[in-house]
Amino acid sequence: xxxxxxxxxxxxxxxxxxxxxxxxxxxxxxxxxxxxxxxxxxxxxxxxxxxxxxxxxxxxxxxxxxxxxxxxxxxxxxxxxxxxxxxxxxxxxxxxxxxxxxxxxxxxxxxxxxxxxxxxxxxxxxxxxxxxxxxxxxxxxxxxxxxxxxxxxxxxxxxxxxxxxxxxxxxxxxxxxxxxxxxxxxxxxxxxxxxxxxxxxxxxxxxxxxxxxx
Amino acid sequence: xxxxxxxxxxxxxxxxxxxxxxxxxxxxxxxxxxxxxxxxxxxxxxxxxxxxxxxxxxxxxxxxxxxxxxxxxxxxxxxxxxxxxxxxxxxxxxxxxxxxxxxxxxxxxxxxxxxxxxxxxxxxxxxxxxxxxxxxxxxxxxxxxxxxxxxxxxxxxxxxxxxxxxxxxxxxxxxxxxxxxxxxxxxxxxxxxxxxxxxxxxxxxxxxxxxxxxxxxxxxxxxxxxxxxxxxxxxxxxxxxxxxxxxxxxxxxxxxxxxxxxxxxxxxxxxxxxxxxxxxxxxxxxxxxxxxxxxxxxxxxxxxxxxxxxxxxxxxxxxxxxxxxxxxxxxxxxxxxxxxxxxxxxxxxxxxxxxxxxxxxxxxxxxxxxxxxxxxxxxxxxxxxxxxxxxxxxxxxxxxxxxxxxxxxxxxxxxxxxxxxxxxxxxxxxxxxxxxxxxxxxxxxxxxxxxxxxxxxxxxxxxxxxxxxxxxxxxxxxxxxxxxxxxxxxxxxxxxxxxxxxxxxxxxxxxxxxxxxxxxxxxxxxxxxxxxxxxxxxxxxxxxxxxxxxxxxxxxxxxxxxxxxxxxxxxxxxxxxxxxxxxxxxxxxxxxxxxxxxxxx
Numbered sequence: 001x002x003x004x005x006x007x008x009x010x011x012x013x014x015x016x017x018x019x020x021x022x023x024x025x026x027x028x029x030x031x032x033x034x035x036x037x038x039x040x041x042x043x044x045x046x047x048x049x050x051x052x053x054x055x056x057x058x059x060x061x062x063x064x065x066x067x068x069x070x071x072x073x074x075x076x077x078x079x080x081x082x083x084x085x086x087x088x089x090x091x092x093x094x095x096x097x098x099x100x101x102x103x104x105x106x107x108x109x110x111x112x113x114x115x116x117x118x119x120x121x122x123x124x125x126x127x128x129x130x131x132x133x134x135x136x137x138x139x140x141x142x143x144x145x146x147x148x149x150x151x152x153x154x155x156x157x158x159x160x161x162x163x164x165x166x167x168x169x170x171x172x173x174x175x176x177x178x179x180x181x182x183x184x185x186x187x188x189x190x191x192x193x194x195x196x197x198x199x200x201x202x203x204x205x206x207x208x209x210x211x212x213x214x
Numbered sequence: 215x216x217x218x219x220x221x222x223x224x225x226x227x228x229x230x231x232x233x234x235x236x237x238x239x240x241x242x243x244x245x246x247x248x249x250x251x252x253x254x255x256x257x258x259x260x261x262x263x264x265x266x267x268x269x270x271x272x273x274x275x276x277x278x279x280x281x282x283x284x285x286x287x288x289x290x291x292x293x294x295x296x297x298x299x300x301x302x303x304x305x306x307x308x309x310x311x312x313x314x315x316x317x318x319x320x321x322x323x324x325x326x327x328x329x330x331x332x333x334x335x336x337x338x339x340x341x342x343x344x345x346x347x348x349x350x351x352x353x354x355x356x357x358x359x360x361x362x363x364x365x366x367x368x369x370x371x372x373x374x375x376x377x378x379x380x381x382x383x384x385x386x387x388x389x390x391x392x393x394x395x396x397x398x399x400x401x402x403x404x405x406x407x408x409x410x411x412x413x414x415x416x417x418x419x420x421x422x423x424x425x426x427x428x429x430x431x432x433x434x435x436x437x438x439x440x441x442x443x444x445x446x447x448x449x450x451x452x453x454x455x456x457x458x459x460x461x462x463x464x465x466x467x468x469x470x471x472x473x474x475x476x477x478x479x480x481x482x483x484x485x486x487x488x489x490x491x492x493x494x495x496x497x498x499x500x501x502x503x504x505x506x507x508x509x510x511x512x513x514x515x516x517x518x519x520x521x522x523x524x525x526x527x528x529x530x531x532x533x534x535x536x537x538x539x540x541x542x543x544x545x546x547x548x549x550x551x552x553x554x555x556x557x558x559x560x561x562x563x564x565x566x567x568x569x570x571x572x573x574x575x576x577x578x579x580x581x582x583x584x585x586x587x588x589x590x591x592x593x594x595x596x597x598x599x600x601x602x603x604x605x606x607x608x609x610x611x612x613x614x615x616x617x618x619x620x621x622x623x624x625x626x627x628x629x630x631x632x633x634x635x636x637x638x639x640x641x642x643x644x645x646x647x648x649x650x651x652x653x654x655x656x657x658x659x660x661x662x663x664x665x666x667x668x669x670x671x672x673x674x675x676x677x678x679x680x681x682x683x684x685x686x687x688x689x690x691x692x693x694x695x696x697x698x699x700x701x702x703x704x705x706x707x708x709x710x711x712x713x714x715x716x717x718x719x720x721x722x723x724x725x726x727x728x729x730x731x732x733x734x735x736x737x738x739x740x741x742x743x744x745x746x747x748x749x750x751x752x753x754x755x756x757x758x759x760x761x762x763x764x765x766x767x768x769x770x771x772x773x774x775x776x777x778x779x780x781x782x783x784x785x786x787x788x789x790x791x792x793x794x795x796x797x798x799x800x801x802x803x804x805x806x807x808x809x810x811x812x813x814x815x
Contacts, residue, residue, distance in 0.1 A: 027595060033712040037252045041708070042783065044251040049408075050324075052788045057802035062791055065254050068808070075798055076805040 082144045082159040085137055085176070086184035088193040095182055096156035096197060098129040103148035103157055111141035112148060124200045135181060139165050140174040155193045162187040218502075226506045230451045233696065238640035241703055243413035245640075248704075249711045258416075259409035264402040271398055278391020282384040285310075289380030301375055302683045305359045308379030312355055314386040316348025320785070321393060341785040349778065360680060423629035428535050431626065435533035440627065440634035443526025446519040447641040453515050454648045455574045457504030457658050457692040458665060461497035461684060491684050493666040504658075504692065505574060512572035513565075516649060517558055520604060523642065524550035527606070527613065527623045530635070534626035542622025545718065546606060546613035552725040553603040553610075559733035560596035563740035564589075564653055577657035581664065584765040586654035592736045594654045596729050601646040602709065603725065605639065609713040610721055647702035648695075655698050658691035661766040661773075672767075673760035 022028050044065050047053045054062040057075055068075055077083065087095045099116030117133035119126040148157050161184050168174060185191055198205040250257025285307065292303035319334060320341060326332025338344060355374075362371045405411070427436050491497060509515050524546055531543015565571050567589050568579045580586055587594050603610035614622035624635045651657055662670050667682035682690075716724065747754060802808050 030709070030713060034708050037708055037712045040254060041248060041251045044254060046784050047788060048251070048256070050784070054788075054790060055802065055807050057808045058799045059790060060796070060799065064788075065251075065256055067254075067256060069256055069810075071811075073808050073810045076802045076808060078797055078801050 077162055077164075081162060082146045082149075083161045083163045084139060084165060084184060085142075085148070085157055085159055085181055086161050086186065086191070087135060087178065087181040088156055088158055089182060089191045090197055090199070091192075095132060095135070095178070096154050096193065097132050097135060097152075098154055098156070099132040099135075100130075100153065102151040102153060106147040106151035108145060108147060109141045109143045111138040112136070113138075128200050132178060135178040137176045137181065138174060139176055140171060154197075155195045158186065158193065160186045222502050223506060226504065227452075230454075230456065230506055231448070233456070234448060234451055234641050234644055237644040237700070237703065238637050239413070239417070240700075241640040241643060241707070242417070242636070243410050244704065245707050245710070246413065247409050248707050252708075252711050257409060258412040259406050261409075261412035261415040262404040262406050263411060264404050267398050267400045267403050270403055271395055274391055274395050274398065278388055278394070282388040282391070285387055286380070286384035289383070293376065293380070298681065299683050299685075301359075301362060302686050304375030304379050305355070306686070307383040308355050308374055309352060311379055311382040311386055312348060312351045314383065314390060316344050316351070318386060318390055318393070319344050321390075325397065340787075342782045345781045345785050349781075360678065417633065420633040421630050425629040425631060426626070428626050430535040432533040432535075435529050436626070437631070439526050439530030439533060439623075440631045440638070441526070442529060443523055444634045444638040444641070446523040446526075447638045447645060450516050450519045450645045451648065452506040453509055453512060453573055454645075454652055455503065455505035455508075455577060455657060456695045457688055459496050459574070460502040460504060460688055461491050491665050493664045493669070503574060504688075508572070508574065510572065512570070512575075513561065513649075513653075514571060516645075517554070520642070520645070521550065521554050523638065524604075526635075526638075530627065531623035534623070536626050538619040538621075539623050539625045541619050542613045542615075542625065545615075545619075546623055549603055549606070549610065549613060549721060549725075552722060553600045553729070556596060556725055556729035556733050557600035557604060559730065559737065560593045560600060561653065562733070563593045563736045566737070566740050566744060573652050573657070576653055577659055580656040581659035583759075584762040585656045585659075585769060588762075588765045590654070590736070590740070592732060594650075596733050596736065597653070598650065599724070600729060601650070602706070603721065605642045605646055607639070607643065607706070608710040609716050611715055612718045612721055615715060615718075643706055644699065644703055647706060648699045650702050651695065651698040655702070656769075657698075658695040660690060660694045661770040663687065663690060672763045673756055 043063065047064050054064045054066050056066045056068045056073060060066045087097055090096055097114075099114055101114055101116070104110070104112035104114050113134065113136040114132050115134040116130040118130055125131075144159070146159055149159055163184075165174065182191070247257045247259075289303060289307055292300050295303075319338075322332075323334035323338055323341060323344065326335035329335075358371045358374060362375065427433055527546040528543045531539045531541070531546065534540070564576070564586055567586075568576045570576060570579070576586070583589070602608075606613050612618075614624065616622075619625070624632055627635060662668055663682075665684075665687060667687065668678070668680040669676060670678040747758065
């Protein structure tokens with residue numbers, strides 16, 4: 001900072017930017033600027049009109065419009081991308097979930113709510129395992145950490161739908177109930193899990209308890 | 215002041231109004247889309263109308279049949295007319311056929327490239343070859359036309375212009391319609407018109423928005439402001455000629471009411487005018503200037519009217535009961551006062567050169583000599599800067615500078631009144647472009663095209679002369695004027711998206727301490743040069759004539775070069791440098807690219 005005193009200027013004088021006549025005339029500078037804007041305009045207009053835009057994911061650092069035009073274009077997610085949850089199904093179409101509450105216990109965001117229920121009298125599974133009467137996930141609270149999937153002993157909850165949460169109109173729409181979670185498909189279109197399940201009564205089933213083998 | 219006067223004036227007002235309104239609407243769309251393209255964005259294109267593919271197919275069939283039928287009957291009617299008219303129509307249709315031909319080959323090749331197979335795709339490795347071949351064919355057709363004198367019977371040239379062109383053009387239109395028909399998918403098709411529907415939807419939204427008037431505002435003046443801002447923008451177009459003077463020779467009494475009574479009005483539009491006119495001098499009877507009002511004050515009327523528009527901004531700023539609005543209105547008025555001086559004085563040099571303040575005289579002078587940008591280059595830049603400042607556009611948009619005074623004088627406006635301000639701004643842009651074109655870019659004049667046809671000359675030496683029918687010359691002139699105006703509008707939009715806003719004191723400094731002295735210097739220099747030219751002998755006059763014609767040649771060459779550069783640039787294969795290494799890029803590569811559903815941006 002230059003301070004003027006009786007002894008003259010103290011301190012380092014700030015160098016003024018050089019403005020040669022070509023800059024002062026302004027017109028050449030404007031033309032230079034317009035060259036840049038026109039280059040972008042012509043290239044982008046051409047590529048949009050002829051459908052030649054660079055791939056927004058693969059060539060995201062290339063010149064041109066590399067914005068992902070959602071929803072027409074969707075970024076391909078990695079294979080193990082943690083998307084919206086789904087409840088996997090058994091062969092008979094009922095949920096694999098046995099309502100053990102491991103997932104809701106593991107959930108750091110506490111966004112899973114399960115109301116367990118007993119199977120009706122006479123069902124083979126009664127007394128052996130329960131089923132979720134209600135299974136609710138608040139996808140707006142979910143932090144997509146995947147702990148629920150890790151915690152599940154039955155491979156009943158998975159995050160392999162490959163879908164992210166869409167922007168819905170209201171918060172209520174983010175509260176996914178059991179039916180919705182069961183309707184969701186994996187990326188290969190399946191509602192089941194790759195791991196086989198042995199139902200009580202199956203020959204491969206180890207037995208409902210130590211005393212009753214089959 | 216007979217019926218013809220009212221009929222033609224009404225028609226001219228219609229043309230000018232339609233041009234102004236449509237240009238303003240296009241500019242509203244163009245500005246947003248263009249800014250997006252400059253900034254590597256897609257821009258607003260979400261508004262879409264879904265039409266069943268069947269409706270589109272029927273539409274394409276009807277339009278294609280109508281166009282092909284119109285072209286076919288046009289050629290058929292022309293074949294009954296005199297030889298020159300027939301030749302001109304045949305020439306136009308042949309050029310159209312060539313155009314449709316190479317564009318059709320490109321379209322077919324494009325669709326084949328998507329499939330990865332097909333005759334054109336395999337035999338033409340580079341799309342630019344088609345473009346160059348098409349250009350060569352265009353030139354060949356022109357050369358063929360140059361060799362026809364109009365007296366010969368038979369021969370290849372006449373076969374082309376009498377038979378092949380008039381038959382091929384409608385046939386190719388029909389083929390293009392068929393090709394479009396086949397490429398329309400069944401099921402619903404989203405129509406976006408390149409984002410134009412988005413601008414349309416925004417306009418409709420504006421009309422239905424709440425019209426808010428601040429409680430303490432002056433209700434009358436608040437409503438009057440946008441009207442006053444919009445009205446002068448429209449009326450300035452009245453003095454701008456959008457085409458050369460048409461000569462009409464009614465085969466009739468020449469009196470409108472008598473002609474109407476005898477049922478001869480229609481014959482006037484059916485080509486009962488003389489096919490040729492002379493280069494100099496306007497026809498003595500039946501002259502219809504393509505200009506709503508040919509005022510003897512010419513451009514002074516424009517200054518008066520354009521200056522009135524600012525009253526709207528000032529009134530709006532004052533009546534809104536808002537400090538920011540008031541500041542904006544004040545800035546607008548002071549800026550107008552400052553730049554109106556430079557605006558007027560910058561053109562004085564041009565008046566001195568052209569020897570007239572009437573727009574049509576200016577265009578005639580430029581057509582016979584050189585375009586204004588060559589004789590008054592300094593005035594062009596001064597006028598451009600001053601007219602941008604007059605329109606309150608970037609970089610002179612301090613009156614609405616949103617970072618300082620929110621929105622300036624139209625801060626308290628909403629709904630349609632705000633829309634009127636915005637619309638007025640775009641119409642003013644169109645007007646200033648039209649004035650720039652008329653004063654500096656030859657208006658409706660094209661290089662070497664005169665009232666009697668094409669005359670390529672350098673000074674006294676005439677290299678080539680081709681008589682063109684009056685109808686074609688007028689049509690070319692009108693197309694040239696509107697085309698030039700659009701190109702100038704487009705360039706002005708670029709200025710807006712390139713330059714940052716000036717500070718308010720910089721605006722004032724530029725106006726008073728740079729533009730004004732420069733304009734004065736320009737006047738003095740122009741005066742001295744004119745005196746020197748007048749005083750010098752005829753030798754200097756001849757040299758200037760050669761230079762003037764050379765400048766017309768330069769314009770022609772630049773235009774052709776720009777067209778070729780544009781065409782080959784569009785058809786050049788896109789350049790890709792490489793791909794970003796990221797996890798999503800890797801997954802996209804494995805998936806064969808980003809999945810994309812059909813979209814029309």
